Amino acid sequence: MGLSFHYSGRISKPELLPELIAEIQDIASVYKWKYFVFERAFPKNSFSNKGYNKNIYGINFTPTNCETISLCFLSNGRMSDFLNLKLYGKSDIQNEHEYLYMLSTKTQYAGIETHQFIIQLFRHLDKKYFSDFKMIDEGQYWETNDYEILKSNFKKYTNLINSFTSALECIPIKPDESIESYLIRLLKQLHDKNKLE
Helix, strand or coil: CCCEEEEEEEECCHHHHHHHHHHHHHHHHHHCCEEEECECCCCCCHHHCCCCCCCCEEEEEECCCCCCEEEEECCCCEEECHHHHHHHCCCCCHHHHHHHHCEEEECCCCCHHHHHHHHHHHHHHHHHHEEEEEEEECCCHHHHCCHHHHHHHHHHHHHHHHHHHHHHHHCCCCCCCCHHHHHHHHHHHHHHHHHHC
């Protein structure tokens, strides 16, 4: 739970990967963010096929109090990451296989300024390195570029988290109540309370 953004796409040209990695390393170093570099160059002729090998190409970085952001690709040039490859890379189920190319990052605890900076960074990277790039920003900053809307959405998510945490503390689970039933009851009480306010 917490405000996040979701993205997908591909690198526009395989020869841009080393430059992308170097640029992110420089930014991460300036902000003292941890990062990890995977493979730095794609295998030759890998973009011409729909398949992919077991390697990850690109870089991950982790802003302070933020989930890790993956700027990684499979050998076919599509965005993915190490965990998605392990979970969905060998799946024969079409719906599951699509998760291979869906990335998400929670920024709720990193704060508004970090979220804003990351979205602006993605705007820059999209123009310079990506193709077929799509982003859904729960803060709506990607879509609107409006700081006030972003601030309002952060506030909504913070209030929701605080309400849920408070409810967990104040509304105990009943004896013999399943977790599922407890959560349904808890969410119904929160919903009813929010309707009254």
